[in-house]
Amino acid sequence: MKVAVLGATKGMGRALARAMAARGDALFLLGRDPAELAKSGQDLAARGAKGVGHAPCDLETPETFAPGLAAAETALGGLDAVVVTAGLFATQDALEADPRLLGRVLDADFTGTILFCEEARKRLLARGGGTLCVFSSVAGERGRKPVALYGAAKAGLSTYLEALDHRYREAGLKTVCVKPGFVRTSMTAGLPEPPFAGDPEGVAATVLRAIDRGTPVVYAPPIWALVMLVIRLLPRFVMRKVKF
Numbered sequence: 001m002k003v004a005v006l007g008a009t010k011g012m013g014r015a016l017a018r019a020m021a022a023r024g025d026a027l028f029l030l031g032r033d034p035a036e037l038a039k040s041g042q043d044l045a046a047r048g049a050k051g052v053g054h055a056p057c058d059l060e061t062p063e064t065f066a067p068g069l070a071a072a073e074t075a076l077g078g079l080d081a082v083v084v085t086a087g088l089f090a091t092q093d094a095l096e097a098d099p100r101l102l103g104r105v106l107d108a109d110f111t112g113t114i115l116f117c118e119e120a121r122k123r124l125l126a127r128g129g130g131t132l133c134v135f136s137s138v139a140g141e142r143g144r145k146p147v148a149l150y151g152a153a154k155a156g157l158s159t160y161l162e163a164l165d166h167r168y169r170e171a172g173l174k175t176v177c178v179k180p181g182f183v184r185t186s187m188t189a190g191l192p193e194p195p196f197a198g199d200p201e202g203v204a205a206t207v208l209r210a211i212d213r214g215t216p217v218v219y220a221p222p223i224w225a226l227v228m229l230v231i232r233l234l235p236r237f238v239m240r241k242v243k244f
């Protein structure tokens, strides 16, 4: 596959890009830090990827989306899949205390991500279809105390991705919405670890299978599908009492 990845410099995006490189997919990296992109390109080359190019693309700067994806299409000589693992997180306390930070997180995880997906969708459909794989979160599944704000952005993103799948699947666009549970990455460093925490490499294997099958929604690690089923069923009076 010819794949453009936004967010391969860290965490789950890096693990997924490594898994793709190892099986021979052609990769192009998009991100906000050119030095980190170059470093990640070298890392992927060491794992067997050939000529990994990169271009600037910042979720908080929509003007970078079209040029970034155009550079990917040109360098790869086509485009079969676009993967978005990039995202911003901050704790509920930090977001409640700092409206500027809140604006940035909502902007990157909702508006910016959707605008980027719209640009990717148009390009994939113009080529007859392809796969758009985007990382949302279990935080968007239910209104919960510790992720009221971050979760709201991810809930909106998940709804958009669901609709995209309904609207364009027949035209050839396979939308894969990834809903990670707690995964050990730089995003979660220092946070208390809940049960069922996962690692980026395990998530990458699960997501790669979902991309190959065109699975519209995938929980990673998979046990989080069950955890969220239970949480979705909890009545409101219980949700008001529990900490999660």
Ligand SMILES: NC(=O)c1ccc[n+]([C@@H]2O[C@H](COP(=O)([O-])OP(=O)(O)OC[C@H]3O[C@@H](n4cnc5c(N)ncnc54)[C@H](OP(=O)(O)O)[C@@H]3O)[C@@H](O)[C@H]2O)c1
Binding pocket: 006, 007, 008, 009, 010, 011, 012, 013, 031, 032, 033, 036, 057, 058, 059, 060, 085, 086, 087, 088, 089, 108, 135, 136, 137, 138, 139, 179, 180, 181, 182, 183, 184, 185, 186, 187, 188
């Ligand atoms: N870890 C979890 O437990 C968890 C749970 C649920 C959902 N998620 C979601 O899963 C995705 C991946 O998370 P992760 O834990 O792998 O995160 P991570 O380790 O913090 O990596 C985040 C990636 O996003 C990039 N990024 C951040 N802001 C950006 C921006 N404005 N423009 C472009 N790229 C930007 C970072 O690039 P730089 O190198 O430039 O920083 C990095 O490559 C995110 O969408 C996150 O919300 C994570």
